Amino acid sequence: MRRRITAAVAASTVLAVGTGLATALAGRWASGTALGAARGGRPAGFAGIRFAVHASTADTLTLTRSAHALRPGTYRLTGRSGSAVIGPPLDVASTPDTVVRQLISVGPGRLPPGSSVGLTPQLHTGTPRSALGIEYTDVELPHGSVRLPAWLVPGPRDTWVIALHGLGATRELPLNVLPFLQELRFPVLLPGYRGDPGAPRRAERAYRLGAGEWRDAEAALRFAVRAGARRVVLYGWSTGATMALHTATHSPLHQRVAGLVLDSPVLWPTATLRAMAVRRGVPAVLRPWAVAAAQRGAPAGPPPVPPPGERGTPPPMLLVHGPDDTIAPFAASRELAGRHERNVVLHTVAQAQHAAMWNADPDGYQEALRRFLTPLM
Secondary structure, eight states: OOOOOOOHHHHHHHHHHHHHHHHHHHHHHIIITTTTSTTTTOGEEEETTTEEEEESSSSSSEEEOTTTTOOSOEEEEEOSSSEEEEEEEEEEETTTTTEEEEEEEEEEEOOOTTEEEEESSOOOSSSSHHHHOOOOOOEEEEEETEEEEEEEEEEEEEEEEEEETTTOOTTTTGTTTHHHHHHOOEEEEEETTTTTTTOOOOSOOOOOOOEEEEEEEEHHHHHHTTTTTTTTEEEEETTHHHHHHHHHSSTTTGGGGEEEEEEEEOOOOHHHHHHHHHHHTOGGHHHHHHHHHHHHTSSSSOOOOOOOOSSOOOEEEEEEEOOOOOSSOOHHHHHHHTTTTEEEEEEEEOOOOOHHHHHHHHHHHHHHHHHHHGGGG
């Protein structure tokens, strides 16, 4: 009997120590490792993706063959020695182990054969002027005791677009669509958030998948209204889309929101946290603790649907999403569109990873965007 009691006490002690260690490790992942600040402009769906450069010419790059290297569209490769923008896979000189892709541009730096590279949908680095030759003004958004940095690209319309990047990205991600928005003559505000490069530090390490960070988006909305915007379109990627939904619901200025564009929105937070745990390499045994620890800061349920605005109906929404998103389930967008058929349009993009809908099909994406934005001008 004494041996059984001793064994039971020992087992309980080991379990308690193991559980405590697991909880500590999971809490560290949840508060910082996976849900922290931007990681080199690489959205969550692209974290940990690496492959090698096998060969290069003036017009092509040969890469290790993988599902990611075969994705259609345009992306930036980043390595220690440089970066490059690549176009679609080419049906030339491929082997069972490699894929040849169009080389659009190289730099800064270079990617010689043997380079290990990552993939990101964030094509541009720098400011609107340095990256695209588009004039802009550096502005500051008052937000409590701090000021958030932002780029303001002028336009003649009194409907503004506020571009809200998502988890792992920076305000350089919306530069992908900035030339198109400028063509439509919208003023565009691209804010940085607390914790972004060049912005004030976050007060909390835990990231709430947009449910807490939406107040940074509201600071941009307040700035736009004070600067003369009569109406505003909130355009968000990933958790930036979640920020847009919360802002359009909770802000005292919600009636100024004329519409929302939601790219790869995080609508089922728990599913996204599980996917991010897998993507970050959290061991399977720790994943339940990691997700539980992350959920202490993030909401368990979906974000709210904005209330009726000036016209007595919720603002129109364009959802841009695809079934191959491994971070934010496409089924959530399909369900939301099905529940709100009158004011929600769903544009599906096949073979596109999280926050890379434009990259996979820029022409189709921009046509859907044009049709949605034209009535809101």
